[in-house]
Amino acid sequence: MVEAANILDVKGLEAWYGESHILHGVDFSVRRGEVVTLLGRNGAGKTTTLKSIMGMVGKRKGSVTYEGTETVGLSSDRIARLGIAICPEERGIFASLDVRENLMLPPKIMAGGLDVDAILELFPNLRERMASQGTKLSGGEQQMLAIGRILRTGAKLLMLDEPTEGLAPVIIEQIGLTIKKLKDRGFTILLVEQNFRFASTVADRYYVMEHGQIIDTFANSELEANMEKLHAYLGV
């Protein structure tokens, strides 16, 4: 059987936080093994899109299919068990857990995850910090831990929400290299970024969001040609 090209299809996705209507019909898709980046200004709905795919918002409408399975209507623990994992913007490192406990916390949901040695090979800085309290790590180390812990689970689609935010250039470079290595290992990555200079080093394709909708899309090879438009979209 030939696997479908798209691992994730989002169609007409709407989402609400309480009374506020944040997403107004988001349409995009992610192909197997791709790195896709959502670009957009603050408040455009990028984080909400990731959280909606994960089932972490109050109310959703529309369609999100992962490997052909409709996930709107499923709880986030069920969605996770299909093979999607999230690394949230605030990183979500648990203060009452040490680094090892944080790393081992997400349960294995299917085969194909990295073992701890492979994760520590990607992020050698974590090796000496295993017994430290999770939140005692530097921002960069916390980001590595937040990415590292979802690699163990066997999830095939990784959603990374602004992994470079507030980090030093040398750390950003390391995270870029890691994303490339993960892509080589066959992971599919959906990235949210404000920093398109960073995104351009890893992404295959871009979607641009504004006011809770996708307003444009282009491949990495078309980045130069779209630079002017992109500056206008992002207001930089």
Added chain:
Amino acid sequence: MFNISTQALFAQLLVGLINGSFYALLSLGLAVIFGLLNIINFAHGALFMMGAFCAYFLLTYAGIGYWGALALSPIIVGAFGIFLERTMLHRLANLDHLYGLLLTFGLALIIQGVFQNFFGSSGLPYAIPPQLTGAQNLGFMFLPNYRAWVVVFSIVVCFATWFAIEKTQLGALLRAATENPALVRAFGINVPRMITLTYGFGVGLAALAGVLAAPINQVRPLMGENLIIVVFAVVVIGGMGSILGSILTGFALGIVEGMTKYFYPEASNTVVFVIMAIVLMVKPNGLFGRAS
């Protein structure tokens, strides 16, 4: 006043340790429940009483003695707790603490009222198991075997609970879900089920304490009512949600209370509340609490 008789001193110390055992077991359950459910479980005293009654029923109607009750009563009352959580408490998940407190307070009144209706206010006798009757002469005092058992067993249960929460993978999930339930759920954990089982576990601890108390206090519908007020003071002193804090504070305050009974009996009923007031002024998050 300071005419120290060692025998009386050690007797009060023992009473303090016994009370401390109950404070520790109950405040531990409250701390676990508060941590994950954000509910101040005012029904805890009534559930403690149900544990004792369950032991009484098991003996009277099924011929199951103390040791069987020690295992079965926490399971039966814990299952009742799970029923309460599934049918009522989980609906309050996203509301202010106050709603959970009011609901569980109402439940406590109803449960205690029902038992009072059928059993009055006087105590029903529950015998010390034959293996634990008698006492040891320690030279400076007589130590009743049953009381020694209660103290040792409580310490073991408290330590086992602390170990399970602080040192195991399951405990790590519990701690993580206490901090950020939405994210733990997004990792594939069925957090609502975990919350239900945690409430059942906390209630089971209360029922276990009830069985331990049955041979000491008799089995009375209101046996949990006074106890729970002191236990809440213990929780405030130790710090809401701190596991180790609730255990240590429970035992320590039991001992402080016992010592006060010896040195200045008039203050023995208030000393815990005086300490609570001082702690609230100096460290509002409690001695072991994390600043929120």
